[in-house]
Amino acid sequence: MKHSPPSSITPAIIGGGYAGMAAAAELTSRGIKVTVFESAKQLGGRARGVLHNDTQLDNGQHLLLGCYRETLRLIELVGGDIEKDFLRLPLQLELHGQFSLKVPRLPAPLHLLVALLNAQGLTWGERMKAAGFMLKLQGMNFKLEQDKTVQQLLAEFGQDADLTLKLWEPLCIAALNTPIHKASAQVLLNVLRDSLNRNRADSDMLLPRIDFTALFPQRAAEYVERHGGKIYTSCGVEAINALLPLQGGGDVVDKKLTDINPNSAGFELVTSQGNHTFSHVICAAPPSVAAKLLRPIPEMAQTVSQIEALEQQPIYTVYLQYPQHVRLPHPMIGLHQRFSQWLFDKGQIAAQHGLLAAVISAEGIHQALSQDDLAEKVIFELREEFGIVARPDWFKVIAEKRATFCCSPNLDRPTQRTAIPNLLLAGDYTDGDYPATLEGAVLSGLRCAALCLPERK
Helix, strand or coil: CCCCCHHHCCEEEECCEHHHHHHHHHHHHCCCCCEEECCCCCCECCCCEEEECCEEEECCCCCEECCCHHHHHHHHHCCCCHHHHEEEECCEEEECCCEEEECCCCCCCHHHHHHHHCCECCCHHHHHHHHHHHHHHHHCCCCCCCCCEHHHHHHHCCCCHHHHHHHHHHHHHHHHCCCCCCCEHHHHHHHHHHHHCCCHHHHCEEEECCCHHHHCHHHHHHHHHHCCCEEECCCCEEEEEEEEECCCCCCEEEECHHHCCCCCCEEEEEECCEEEEECEEEECCCHHHHHHHHCCCHHHHHHHHHHHHCCEEEEEEEEEECCCCCCCCCCEEECCCCCCCEEEEHHHHHCCCCEEEEEEECCCHHHHCCHHHHHHHHHHHHHHHHCCCCCCCEEEEEEEEEEEECCCCCCCCCCCECCCCCEEECCCCCCCCCCCCHHHHHHHHHHHHHHHCCCCC
16 A cells, blocks of 8 residues: 655644644654644633733633643643643642642552541541542443443442532542533543552642643744744634545546545635645634534534534633732632632742632533622632632633533544544544543544554555
């Protein structure tokens, strides 16, 4: 079988978020020049930097885990320095005044078992139940015979209400951005398997010191351009057309995608800055944009149907700029049964002193509040929990109402390879072991990059 040399591979990537830029960086590292089209003014997608009141924020707070190997590898590939770019902390779950779990520096999985047996805020019986649950999951290799909700799994293994509220529910919502009565137990087990059961450092929390655009996408863009690739921002793709070779050779001709076949000569992308032709297209746009682009293509009906069937879950981030002396007991701390779920002290993390971020993941009663009322709820909670009596100088609520897909059991997620040869799909919502995380997005981009490469003999 004859294989195309890399020079004949000219991939286009629609979307400059973490999935798209992961594909771009990986292909560039293989000597392939790529072209990225991003409709927004800046790169990063749902994990991007935002400037407000001369203060650098993120569109939403994220943290990485030590097990996010591919994301960390790519950050280093494009010029990042993991130890400088992140505040690295051993896994520590603190619900202020209610619960504390600190993972000691012991080999995995012993570190977690010791942490569970020494957790504060649980009875001895609850600690034994939690440790026993983890031992049983290890014995099952974190694999269920049949997927179910996290709530069902916890009930089956005798995890009572208080233990669930303090440990498993916060972990589930943080990892899957999905309430436990809707969340896939198997996907949560995948996360527990990779973060808590292999190497101790896999469970480390990495809190970025710089914004998420600067952390990877912007560096990746510079890396791509240094190696001859192109990055177009403020340039959305309006349509995807196929090009088929004329019979007997000659120039390619335009065809509707209804006529496409494996002998396609490539694709034409229609953009506001002209039309461009490529051998491969990786669609790494948000699900709603991907569905819109793919909907006119009859062969993509099943993929579009899968995308449109995905339920979406929100993430709200409330930023509050307090006087510089204001700080929290830890860089990251949770609240129990409050509107605010996780609080980040950006002073301790990124030297943005007095800047606090409250994160509220998944659906809930907070969605019924105005942004001003929600901010006031957070201000009240900070005063009650930590005695912060000063008013913030300003606040900013960022509501990402379609932040992630709802990670439910047996979810039928679209695959990276589609019914159209060389038209690929990337994004944290595509098929994979992980929920909608940065690592999930990156892994999808890497799979698409691999599918663009010539097959090995």
